[in-house]
Each structure stands twice: as C-alpha cells, then as structure tokens.
Amino acid sequence: MAPVNRTMFDPLADSADGARHWITTPVTAHLLRGALDVEHTEQGIVPHRLPAKVRQQFTDGRLAMAEAQPCGVRLAFRTRATVIELDARPTKHLYVGAPPRPDGVYDLLIDGLLAGRASVLGGHLLSIDVNTGLAEHRPGPIGTLRFSDLPERAKNVELWLPYNEITELVALRTDAPIEPASDGDRKVWLHHGSSISQGSNAASPSTTWAALVAAFARVNLINLGLGGSALLDPFTARAMRDTPADLISIKMGINLVNADLMRLRAFTPAVHSFLDIVRDGHPTAPLLVISPILCPIHEDTPGPSALDFDALRGGRLRFRAMGDPAECADGKLTMKIIRDELARIVRQRAAEDPNLHYLDGRALYGEADFAELPLPDDFHPDAATHRRIGERFAKLVFTANGPFAAVHHPPSGERNVPST
Template sequence: MNWTRTRPIPAEFIRGALELETTSRGILPHRLPARARAQADGDTQLLMAESQPSGVRIVFRTDATELELDTVRTRIMYRGAPARPDGVIELLVNGDLVDSSATNGGNATVVDMSTGSASSNEGPVCTSSFVNLPAGMKDVEIWLPHNEVTELAELRSNAGVEAPTADVPRAWVHHGSSISHGSNATRPTAIWPAVAARAGDVGLTNLGFGGSALLDPFTARTIRDTPADFISVKIGINLVNLDLMRRRAFGPAVHGFLDTIRDGHPDTPLLVVSPIFCGIHEDTPGPGAFDMEALAAGEMRFCATGNPAETSSGKLSLRVIRDELEKIVAQRATTDAHLHYLDGLALYGEADAVVRPLPDALHPDTETHRLMGERFANLVFAAGGLLS
C-alpha cells in the first residue's frame, strides 16, 4: 500500500481537546490545560479522567478509501472486578457513522482495592483499519474512545489528507460528572453529550470528568478561557457521592464558579443543569461506595453510606442540590438574562428509572444516554430551546 503517513497528527485536525502533549509515542490529547492540571494537587482520578478523550475527534478531508490509525491506550482495571470492555474508535463520513474498531494492546494498570496497591505493564500499539470508504472527497471524523487514555501515534491513508473546512459548527462547552463523561456508554458517539451535539448541530468540547465535577476553580477558569457559543454546567452528583461539602459552602461555591465563567463569557448563553434521578442519593447523602457484596458476585454496583437525617444538619443529597441550584439561578437571572436552569429530572427522572434502571445504581446505559441526549437537544438546542 502506498500510504500517506501523517505523524504527528496536526493540531488543526483535532477537536474537543484543549491541549496536546507530545509523548514518546505521539501526542496525548488533554481536556484540561497544563495550568489547571498543575492545580489539581496530584488528584489521580481527575488527571486520568481529563486525559480520556471523551468527545475528542480527529477531523479532516480526504478522498482516501482506506485509513489506518495507530493509537496507544492506557486502561485502569480493578482486581476482582469484571474487566471493562475494550474502547471503541468510530469513523464518520459526511456526518454518518460508517465503521468502528475496538482497541487493543496498550498499557494497563491493575489496582487492588483491598490493599490500594497497583501494578502496571506496557503493551503494543493498536492499529484501527477502515476500508471501503466512499470514493471522492469527503469529511471524515474519527471519534476516540471516551473512556480510555489514548495517545495518537500515526494516521495513514491511501490518498492525501487536508485540514477540515473553515465552516466550524457553533461551539458548545459542557462540564459535568462521569455521566457527562460517558460512563457505561459503549461507544464514543453514544455518550449523551455527543448525541445532543450531533442532534443540535453544535461542536462539542466535553469537560465531563468522571468523579470530578467538584466546582474546582481551575475548571471554571478553563471554561472562562475557552471560546464558546453555548455553555452548560451539570452540577451535583459528585459533590454528594464524595461528601465534599455542606449546604453552607455549596451556594457560595456555585456562585463563585458561575462568576468566574461570566468573567470570560459575560453574555454567552449559560445553562445550569441539576442532577438526573439517582435513587441511592436522592435523599441519602454520601459518601458513595462500592457495593462489596455485588463486587464479590462479580458485579460493579454503588451504594450510599450516609444517613438521610443528616441533611437537616447541612449534608447534601440530590434533592437538596436541585432545590439550591434552582434558587441560585433564579436569584442570578434577575440580572443575567442569558442564564438558564434545567432540572436534570427532565433528562432522566424517577419514572424513567422504573423502565430503564441505572445498571450500577449510578450511571446510565447506552440506551439511556441516547434518551438523555435527544431530550437535551430538544429542550436546549431546538427552535425555542433554552440555548437556541
């Protein structure tokens, strides 16, 4: 094969990442810039989450009919727990999903939750091959795995590649928890923000960080400094399941987070989204924990360990957070005409939980991600929607 080799992959080909790090094997997309990462105080959860390229895609034009992409994944696994499925790389041509490829090889870190110890090993490069693409010049998007740290080594094609067209969709910056990150979805275009972005014809920058939507000031500054036509922040579940703060601290922290965003986006449509329904934390505060009985049976499930009575002394539950967020947005909206509130129960509510229960009691499955994304697009991006 007479391949055109693209190494390193140009920055103008990559969308959804805020920074690209050069590594020994290629480039590593980051969803938080170095300054923010440096202020994370070595939080391994956040650093892992932001380097998983949820919503990141390689975008270019080509008349190639065959493509190959070399990547190196890094996976976290837990001893005794079921292995997570392989990541998926998806190929879109002119906006249509035409092919996908499971990842393999790469690096693995195995964590023993009973001792806290971890072991690591390095593996080979993964080559994802895509053949029989339509002839002629076309727009190509390669969506990277949303749940695996992924280094980009080389792109090969049987014809030349060029930068994408200058016609860039309206930019949507979204921040949220592991649910926004895409936990339990099986494909990168199936996570609910990706579903919503494609339905709403907007360009997604996904700052959904598993376990890490914690009102961190450096995240607010990142949003402040990122170009955006629309901004949404989904707040709540991580504050509860980490038992991070009390009601007294929560309100001022939300105000400060929104104030920082407004420093850079004074008039940009800004949507505050409260948590979706999660039965274990509706009335029961955190901390959340692994359900060890389920884990012993080979299932990954979560549970809440707090006491519902503690909400009276200031602990946070999801109901408390929804009430507080609605009040905060109503107060600020008197002087901010571009600030809006969306009740997360409109995306996934108690009635939905009966029909489509959360498989691990915390995260939606792929079908529920689709439902949430479609509902969000209709409520937010459709004509007459909150951010239309």
C-alpha cells in the first residue's frame, strides 16, 4: 500500500481511461469515532473532543488547542475501495526557539492492521515563541492524503487522525462506495488524562498507549487526553458524565503539579467533586483512577515546571521543576503526595462504590523503566515507552482480575498488544 501526498486533486487525471469512477462521500459526524462534537466550516468539519458549550464557556488557548487536536479520532467505514483520498487542512505548530516537531501522522488500518502511514502537506501554521508566548497564525492550503493499491475486497477501514494537529476534514474520495462501520458489540472506553494520554511523542495516532490498549481489548476508544489540561475541570467531568460509556478511566496528577494549580486543601475536594460528577452519569460503570507515572523531577519537588533554556540553547527540549520541596509543608503538590492522596480517596469511596478502582501509575512506568527508557524531555514517554505503558495497562486492567476484565474478554491467544 503506497501513501503519497498531493496538494491538489484532479479527478480526471485518474479516470481519463474511464476505468475508475471517483465517489465523493461527505465527511460528517456519522463517519467519525472518538469525537464528542464537530464544528462546521466553510469547506468541511473540524472534530472536537469537548462539546461546544465548554468551548464557549472557557476559551483558554492551551485547552482549545488540545481538545481540537483529534487524539483518538478516526474515520471508520466499510468499503471495497482500492484507493482512498482525504482532503484535509491541518494546523501545524512551530515552536520558535525549540527543536522542530515532526508533521502529524495519519494511520490507515484495514481490518485492524496497519496498512499505511503518511502526513498531509500544507495547512495552517501556528507559530509560538517559547520565550514570550506570543503566537502568530498563518493561513495555508488544503492538502491531500492518498492510499492506493488496497486489497479489492470488502474490508473495515479506519483512518486515524493526528493526535497533535488540529484537522479540518474537507472531502473523502474512494473508487468504490463506502458505508459507516458497524461497532457490533464493542464496548466504549472513555479515558481522560494529560498529554501522555493524548499521545505526546508517540510514533503515530494508532500507537499511543491508549490506542494500543483499545486495539488489544477490542473496545471503542474515546480519548479525552488533553495536553496540559488534565486539571480536574468540572466541565471535563460534565462532558464525561454526558458521554455514553461502558468503561471509564481518569489519569490525574502531572498537570496539577507542573501548572502549580492548587494545594492539597483544594485537591482533595476537587477529586471528590470530579468523581461525583462522572458518577452522576455512570453510577455503576467500572471507573478506574490512575495516579501519575514516575516523573523524577517532580517526585519530591513541587511545581511549577519551566522550560530548561540551557538545554534549548543546546538543541534539546527539556523541563525543570521550579518549586521548593520545603513548600510541601504549605500544601504544595508532588507526584508522591498526589499518589498517596488518590489511593486514600479511592479506598474511602470504594467502601460504598465497589466498581471504583485505583492503579498506581508507577506500575505502568516506574524507576526500573526510567533507568532503561528515560523520559526524553523529563515529562513525556517516547514511542517505545508508549508501547510498554500500553502493554502494562492491557495486562493489569483488561486481563485476569483487572477492573475491566469482567466486561470484555479478548479471544484466547490474543493477549499481546498488536504489533504495527
């Protein structure tokens, strides 16, 4: 299967001999999985992972960028097509003063297996100065993604969108009709977390740790991983409350520390309130609370976090913990304090909520893992570590006596996270 990029599409170029007749299918919400809302533009739609009401109430730039980046969002359909083209306009990000970041990646999966991977050229450019925080938006053209030489048989197709590029979907073309995919009896897994859950530094959208777990467990993923914005916001809890789901997990902690957002006095009631709101909509669903993975710079040192400008001058992106451990006496939060408090809260609540569970994030990535696979920027895992976290989560949560094991049982012999 050969993916290519083109900035324009000429339907006559491929159909001059009359052998191929292109079919354009409107890109609408019924073809999408993993989005909670869509925004209609002059030329297409932009998937969103938070509802319009939230976006209108709270216009924080970081949250707006994160929720519009379509982490876990994919087009899902069934077709006999041998060629698939998607017109899209991404919003790419340039961080002035930091090492360049790679283009967003699209993954094509056929019957659950990776069949192609490519990026879209063109698009808008959002330039952000890491020294001043000033941003400049430069409009750009639509690009075209093309996958050809696909097997000529009926097949289930998923086209996973980049987890790190806001994406306007403009047109979908195929050389055979398509119909929306059937979800069958797959359960819905609703997950909320930070940039690690969103996929930061993963190789591609279908290989973030959460996407790998969803493939293993054969569940439909709705990923509310929000880079820099897993902050116990009530509107996120309300969005989760109102989203139909069979399995729910919440990974919290790192953003509260690196933003230095609250003290222990505020943290404890905020966790209770967040869980209360989610439970209002899902009173008996298995609900898993996950504490932070190991983050050595913040294990005993509170936030805030800041860019390490000495490392930047050397061409590396790294972060530093700017707090003072002595400030913990005044209620400042660290990874260890958050883990202890989350474990205590879940124990307390589980006495009346037997479907509430806790997972220590260090079981997914701990000290031994850090020695072997250190965090490149001191915060985010690399592609290999995403896979390790996914493997651990799948084993601890979806198999044996894990909190989600009773809901779904993968076929015997399929206990490994799929290779890509």
